[in-house]
Amino acid sequence: MSGHRVLAITRRLLEGFRRDRRTVALLFVAPIVILALLGYLIRGSSSAPAVGIANEDTGPLGATVAESLGQSTRIETTEIKASDGDARLKDGSLAAYIVLPSDFSQRAGEGSIAPEIHLEGSQPGEDSPVLQALQQSLISIAARGNIHFAPKIEYLYGGPDFDTLDYFGAAFVGLIVFFLVFVITIVSFLNERSQGTLERLMASPLRRGEIVLGYMLGFTVLALIQAVEVLVFALAVLKIHNQGNVLLIFGMEALMVVAAVNLGIFLSMFARTEFQAVQFIPLVIVPQFLLSGILFPVRSEPLALQYVSNALPLTYAVNGMRDIMLKGADLTWPSLQLDLAVVAGFGIVLIAAGTATLRRRMA
């Protein structure tokens, strides 16, 4: 083995990078950006979910517990009427509400503490702070001795039958399709450029919109078959819980496919080589993965990041998929209508953007 030859290879590699500033930037800037984003997201997020307190207790204990809950840093409390609770869970303004029933003090005197806890349930990360806050508030009462803790927990969506895969599956079904379709499109559109065939197409009577639409239809056909496969595997093999209409899930997937294909075509305009195209993956996919509400609920993110999240198509897609699969949403739900409209809108904007950036002229 010759050290000289080994060093020649090493030097050749580093010299190549010296002229590829974009790759160097990605190597050194991207990890800092991603870590900073993750740090801000986790440390800056308010993990305090909004919890409604309905104190109906005729005795004194309810007020004590409600006050103690109000002082908890784990949750943000507001006073509500028990009858409004479910509606507030459905409109997303509360993650949970706690009812301290009229006989709360009386039953505590008899040795049993029985608050009612109503959890929204579609974001499992929001359940434990509620239960922890409640537990802490009741410790002082429990310390009086021989008290039986008998909470009644109800889930609006999900529940004890649901495991982690049920909660994340809905989001991942969408993410997998979006990610793979984006990668395939950006690389094959770039092939068209690098093998010289795009130059030929541009010197033909084809119009730019025809090229973009042709690509979109081709990839959409492939991606829809993939979407069916993913869906069947998720529902039939993994048995991910689904409360909604399968056709609606497929419809949402189809809209995501259109957005992903056109995002790929659009971004391929900014890459000269396949190598550069691949670099878009961490830049496009990682922030969307972190900010679209798959892992961390958007409403608990720092406010600045919530604005970013609300501008990302995947946020709406993930929300829509969860609404359908976990909550059984149908087309009459305004939130699902919004999600579908926004994802479709992104698709249309990206078709226009892809067409506009596909230049017939080379310089």
Next chain:
Amino acid sequence: MSDSFAVNIDGVSKAFGAVKALNGVTLRVRRGEIYGLLGPNGAGKTTLIRLMCGLLEAHAGSVTVLGQRMPNVGVLRHIGYMTQAAALYPGLSVQENVEFFAAINGAEAGVKEALELVQLWDRRTSVVATISGGMRQRCSLACALVHKPELLLLDEPTVGVDPQLRVQFWEYFRRMAAGGTTLIVSSHVMDEADRCQRLGLVQYGRLLAEGTPNDIRSQGGSQNLEEAFLALAGRKES
């Protein structure tokens, strides 16, 4: 399109950043002739061809092709363009490639004839990634002429092509010209120049001389085209 010139380039200049690729070039190509664009690598031949098919826009001057001022999408259906590298889809067969370019030009009926012309009909099912470089060049030519264009722009079509195939290519070109097609062939190989009816010598983005091969010989004062070209290039430089 009653213009007697297939291509009329008038005082065209084109720069890429600080690099002036073309500097006031004027040339005219008659309908039905084989016109050779000759010059060394980097002379501006490809830039001229890209201007003719609207892939580039001139900074100054005008480019008129088949009577239409370029860039013009409408005229592109009458133009065939063979790029310098055989730009094909490697995963498709020979026939599928030609069929695709026929389809985007609305000329599906011409596929068999084009493949027969370049003698690839028997190899039509071969996947492009598996065939030789010469066959790829022939397939690329078939893609450029499948819609029977009025003007065929061939950017160094014989680069990397063996002498036998080169002779065949020129035979195709002559047959097409005889059928009324205008051909513009760029080359840096001087022995191809004699096969053209007229030549334009390009260097440093300027047209050094234009005329039949014999005109060029007499302008350059040599019976050898290469020597004549060098003499003309030297004269312009001094």
